[in-house]
Amino acid sequence: MATRYARNGRVRIAFEELGGTGGDPLLLVMGLGASRFWWPQGLADELVRRGFHVVAYDQRDAGESTHFPGRRRAHPLVALLRREAPAYTAEDLTDDAIAVLDALGWKRAHLFGHSMGGLIAQRIAIRHRTRVRTLTSSSAVPSDVRGLSVLRYVRLGTVARFTRLRHPRTPEGELALALDVTRLLAAPGQGTNEGDVREFVRREAAHGVVSFRDDEAQSRQIGAKWHGGALGDIIAPTLVLHGEGDPLLRTTAARDIAAAIPGARLRTVPDVGHYLGRDTWATYASEVRAIANAATLPAQLSDAE
Numbered sequence: 001m002a003t004r005y006a007r008n009g010r011v012r013i014a015f016e017e018l019g020g021t022g023g024d025p026l027l028l029v030m031g032l033g034a035s036r037f038w039w040p041q042g043l044a045d046e047l048v049r050r051g052f053h054v055v056a057y058d059q060r061d062a063g064e065s066t067h068f069p070g071r072r073r074a075h076p077l078v079a080l081l082r083r084e085a086p087a088y089t090a091e092d093l094t095d096d097a098i099a100v101l102d103a104l105g106w107k108r109a110h111l112f113g114h115s116m117g118g119l120i121a122q123r124i125a126i127r128h129r130t131r132v133r134t135l136t137s138s139s140a141v142p143s144d145v146r147g148l149s150v151l152r153y154v155r156l157g158t159v160a161r162f163t164r165l166r167h168p169r170t171p172e173g174e175l176a177l178a179l180d181v182t183r184l185l186a187a188p189g190q191g192t193n194e195g196d197v198r199e200f201v202r203r204e205a206a207h208g209v210v211s212f213r214d215d216e217a218q219s220r221q222i223g224a225k226w227h228g229g230a231l232g233d234i235i236a237p238t239l240v241l242h243g244e245g246d247p248l249l250r251t252t253a254a255r256d257i258a259a260a261i262p263g264a265r266l267r268t269v270p271d272v273g274h275y276l277g278r279d280t281w282a283t284y285a286s287e288v289r290a291i292a293n294a295a296t297l298p299a300q301l302s303d304a305e
Contacts, residue, residue, distance in 0.1 A: 031115025035063030187245025187273030243272030
């Protein structure tokens, strides 16, 4: 599919349609440092088969969206400690998603966010309540967590292994990096299909994009401060997904999200990690369809559109 662009002020946000034109609008929100090309096409196809019109976009500072000027080089977690003014706010990140909805002509959409994308999707549902039909937060930390408190959900051993990854900036190096990333994110014993990873890398290369290389960009993303409301303010029907074998984030993150959002449904999946492998596609697509089927527009917002 061709890349299209939305505008949020001076920031250009890249997005593309992954199929299902005419179906229920579904926006995919990807995580820290990753482009939209890390959404498996097989998962998108499962969602299309369940009646969704699927669109994915690149966060600012990722993929083909606007990248910001570099600052001091540091590990992304160091951004949680910095006192300097961030390059942008977490509200800006939510507004980027709304710019995509506007460019598509969608008044409201279902959201499916994974990893940091799940965190951003939570905040979209808080800040832009009338634009969100349902929220699916997958493998994410709670939006209410501030600063270093997020570390209680993070498996720091996995983070340390990420910092030790070193690969040359060659086509072979990019593939090796992507394969190592997926292996680190998969649950023990969870399959990581090399063909799927090669497809991620091929699609990125075709657009001149590389993920997980820019520590400064990831620091800017993770350092964006949230000044908005709480998870308890979410009114959209909510599904919280989490793999029970997630090597990066503890399942307590999902349990705390579900406990904080009124009426949220929690689904933890055995033998699944942080990676959206083939073994998740049908299950996750069916869960997203189920929450969409159960959705009704709150009466207090029926006149807001």
